[in-house]
Amino acid sequence: xxxxxxxxxxxxxxxxxxxxxxxxxxxxxxxxxxxxxxxxxxxxxxxxxxxxxxxxxxxxxxxxxxxxxxxxxxxxxxxxxxxxxxxxxxxxxxxxxxxxxxxxxxxxxxxxxxxxxxxxxxxxxxxxxxxxxxxxxxxxxxxxxxxxxxxxxxxxxxxxxxxxxxxxxxxxxxxxxxxxxxxxxxxxxxxxxxxxxxxxxxxxxxxxxxxxxxxxxxxxxxxxxxxxxxxxxxxxxxxxxxxxxxxxxxxxxxxxxxxxxxxxxxxxxxxxxxxxxxxxxxxxxxxxxxxxxxxxxxxxxxxxxxxxxxxxxxxxxxxxxxxxxxxxxxxxxxxxxxxxxxxxxxxxxxxxxxxxxxxxxxxxxxxxxxxxxxxxxxxxxxxxxxxxxxxxxxxxxxxxxxxxxxxxxxxxxxxxxxxxxxxxxxxxxxxxxxxxxxxxxxxxxxxxxxxxxxxxxxxxxxxxxxxxxxxxxxxxxxxxxxxxxxxxxxx
Ligand code: FAD
Ligand code: 2HG
Ligand code: ZN
Numbered sequence: 363x364x365x366x367x368x369x370x371x372x373x374x375x376x377x378x379x380x381x382x383x384x385x386x387x388x389x390x391x392x393x394x395x396x397x398x399x400x401x402x403x404x405x406x407x408x409x410x411x412x413x414x415x416x417x418x419x420x421x422x423x424x425x426x427x428x429x430x431x432x433x434x435x436x437x438x439x440x441x442x443x444x445x446x447x448x449x450x451x452x453x454x455x456x457x458x459x460x461x462x463x464x465x466x467x468x469x470x471x472x473x474x475x476x477x478x479x480x481x482x483x484x485x486x487x488x489x490x491x492x493x494x495x496x497x498x499x500x501x502x503x504x505x506x507x508x509x510x511x512x513x514x515x516x517x518x519x520x521x522x523x524x525x526x527x528x529x530x531x532x533x534x535x536x537x538x539x540x541x542x543x544x545x546x547x548x549x550x551x552x553x554x555x556x557x558x559x560x561x562x563x564x565x566x567x568x569x570x571x572x573x574x575x576x577x578x579x580x581x582x583x584x585x586x587x588x589x590x591x592x593x594x595x596x597x598x599x600x601x602x603x604x605x606x607x608x609x610x611x612x613x614x615x616x617x618x619x620x621x622x623x624x625x626x627x628x629x630x631x632x633x634x635x636x637x638x639x640x641x642x643x644x645x646x647x648x649x650x651x652x653x654x655x656x657x658x659x660x661x662x663x664x665x666x667x668x669x670x671x672x673x674x675x676x677x678x679x680x681x682x683x684x685x686x687x688x689x690x691x692x693x694x695x696x697x698x699x700x701x702x703x704x705x706x707x708x709x710x711x712x713x714x715x716x717x718x719x720x721x722x723x724x725x726x727x728x729x730x731x732x733x734x735x736x737x738x739x740x741x742x743x744x745x746x747x748x749x750x751x752x753x754x755x756x757x758x759x760x761x762x763x764x765x766x767x768x769x770x771x772x773x774x775x776x777x778x779x780x781x782x783x784x785x786x787x788x789x790x791x792x793x794x795x796x797x798x799x800x801x802x803x804x805x806x807x808x809x810x811x812x813x814x815x816x817x818x819x820x821x822x823x824x825x826x827x828x829x830x831x832x833x834x835x836x837x838x839x840x841x842x843x844x845x846x847x848x849x850x851x852x853x
Contacts, residue, residue: 384454384844386473389414389430393475396451397433400443405481408432417458417476418469421523422722422729425466425814429456429476436481438556438564438595444477445593446562448844456846457589459531460502462523464729465813467588467849468531474847479530482595485509492570493601494553499530499594506599515601518545522715530594536586538809543629543765544636544673545602547809548585554598555581559591560840568598583835588811589846591839605636605673609682610707613695614664618642619740624668624694625764631685637671641761642743645717648759652720656712659699668695668764669714671707717761718770725775726784727759728791729815734804736767745798746771753787755779768808771795796822812850820850 387393394407408414409431419426433455435441448455454474461468470476483500493515497506503524506517519532521539531537533555538547545551554569565580584592615624621640629635643663649656672682682700689695701707721727734742743760750758755776762769773791775784796806796819806823807816820829833851836843847853 384842384847385452387430387453387475389428389473393431396453397444397447400447401435401440403440406434406436406440406444408434417461417478420464420466420469421462422464422466422727424726425469425471427470428473429470430473432476432478434478434481438482438558438566441477441482441558441593441595442562442564445558445560445844448475449561449842452842452844454844454847456849457530457534457593459500459528459534460523460526461531462527463531463535463813464731464810465807465815467535467811467813467846471814471848477593479528479593479595482530483528486596488513488515488601489570492553492572493603494570494598495601496554496568496570496596496598497529498596499528499533501529503527503529503532510601511604513601514604516604517551517599518602519548519551522718529597529599533585533594533597534587534589535811536809538763538766538768540637540639540763542763542768542809543638549582551600552581552585552597553600555584555594556596557581557584557592557594560842560845564595565592566596568596570598583839586811588813588850590836590850591845593845603675606676607674607678608636608671608704608707609674609678610669610671610701610710611682611686612659612699612710612713613668613670613686613689614660614662614697615666615668616664616693616696618666618743620694621666621668621739621764622737624689625736627689627694628668628670628685629765631688632670632672632682634672634674634679635670635765636673637669638765639669639714639762640666640764641669641714641717642666642759644757645720645759645761646713648720648724649713649716652723653712653716656716657709658713659710660697662697664696667713669710714761717759721759721772721774725777726781727775728773728788729810730769730771730773730792730795730806731808731810732769732771732795732799732804732806733767733808734769734799734802736764738802738804739764739767739769742798742802742804743769743771745802746795749791749794749798753791755784756787756791763808766808767804792819799823814849817848817850817852820852 479500486496556566755778
């Protein structure tokens with residue numbers, strides 16, 4: 363029987379029970395009525411076109427969809443009640459945090475309801491003896507950073523989207539960022555997790571213990587699961603003592619193939635190394651061209667640049683300067699500038715962190731976020747240059763997290779190529795890039811996840827048996843397939 367617009371019929375529910383089609387909530391027919399028996403609070407619902415539009419578009423503008431309704435719970439109990447309704451009626455839901463994800467997993471694609479965690483955003487408490495903080499999923503990273511600074515602590519995962527991305531979204535994507543080489547990803551910071559499953563079951567394990575080997579560590583399943591297995595509502599995170607000192611410098615390298623040697627040298631010499639980032643000449647040119655206040659600090663251009671930062675518990679160490687001086691003396695680096703103040707450090711960081719936005723201001727882009735063994739990065743980038751040369755009007759921009767072998771390759775639209783022609787090249791460009799990643803024994807997603815953008819390429823990095831196991835876990839935890847359908851795993 364066809365579904366009457368906006369009305370849930372028994373048949374529709376019956377069809378959904380065994381992976382049938384999901385119920386479309388009709389935006390013309392009071393979509394909130396599905397949920398009002400479960401939740402009376404009107405602040406939970408947004409359904410006017412003005413309110414809905416920003417939840418339907420991702421940060422890149424590449425992914426855009428429509429939603430009939432945004433749900434904004436402010437407690438675990440509300441998430442539980444809302445998901446129980448979705449599960450019962452077969453209503454598809456896209457969990458959304460700060461909506462800064464770069465693979466299209468946080469926006470509706472087929473009229474799904476959006477479950478925004480933004481109002482579930484309290485910092486519940488800092489526990490000094492266990493050096494841990496308990497937060498709700500919608501806590502914005504920068505808010506947590508500021509809260510912890512007031513306690514002499516720091517949260518060790520940091521990234522350019524810090525002003526918008528949320529802890530729940532960061533856990534759901536296992537975010538990396540600029541300090542992975544010292545402190546690890548989100549996965550390494552999560553001590554405890556609370557998750558609501560598709561049917562409303564709450565798995566709550568807000569563990570603060572460092573040691574707790576009591577059966578399967580279920581939280582690991584949800585870290586990096588991109589909203590397809592459950593909705594993260596609260597977490598207990600590890601903190602680190604705030605560093606007394608940060609030392610920041612930018613090195614200019616004569617050749618791209620010197621990057622691995624610089625990586626090995628700085629990693630070996632600087633025990634307190636916390637960031638090691640890189641970008642090639644074209645990326646720096648783009649930032650300087652797009653932002654009036656960005657300035658190349660060197661007199662001469664260089665082929666590659668390495669941003670190095672140490673965080674230490676002690677006041678400024680002379681070792682940092684000695685190591686840089688040695689690198690200059692024996693030609694590992696051609697030039698170096700050391701930040702003399704916080705403002706100068708920020709200006710150097712902007713040259714790296716401003717690249718993504720500079721690209722957005724330039725044109726469309728096909729985004730890649732790959733890892734290869736760090737020693738192979740120069741050869742890999744050479745291969746990419748050769749490949750890009752086959753596409754007129756496409757310009758590769760190279761930057762990333764050197765310490766992790768993580769390259770953010772962006773194939774950027776040139777002025778000579780119309781939008782439609784550029785978009786049409788997506789597959790033609792993507793397949794050889796990923797084939798090269800496989801040749802180099804790399805991964806097609808280093809830190810941004812699979813989302814929608816990369817789901818059809820998952821097989822480049824995972825075996826058929828692994829993907830089948832992922833599907834089996836998904837079917838077990840979300841038997842009706844209501845959670846973020848079509849993300850990570852192809853429908
Ligand atoms: P969203 O974009 O809202 O969602 C991301 C995914 O997680 C979606 O699939 C969504 O369904 C799911 N999700 C969100 N919240 C929940 C929840 N509570 N429960 C279950 N599922 C949920 N990423 C890095 O790893 N390293 C970087 O250095 C980095 N730099 C960036 C710089 C810029 C300028 C930008 C725009 C992005 C950058 N990113 C980076 C990507 C992005 O910021 C991260 O992926 C971030 O972790 C996403 O968090 P979010 O709250 O915005 O999640
Ligand atoms: C970064 O490290 C982000 O700057 C974004 O992960 C990368 O936009 C990109 O391609
Ligand atoms: Zn990154």
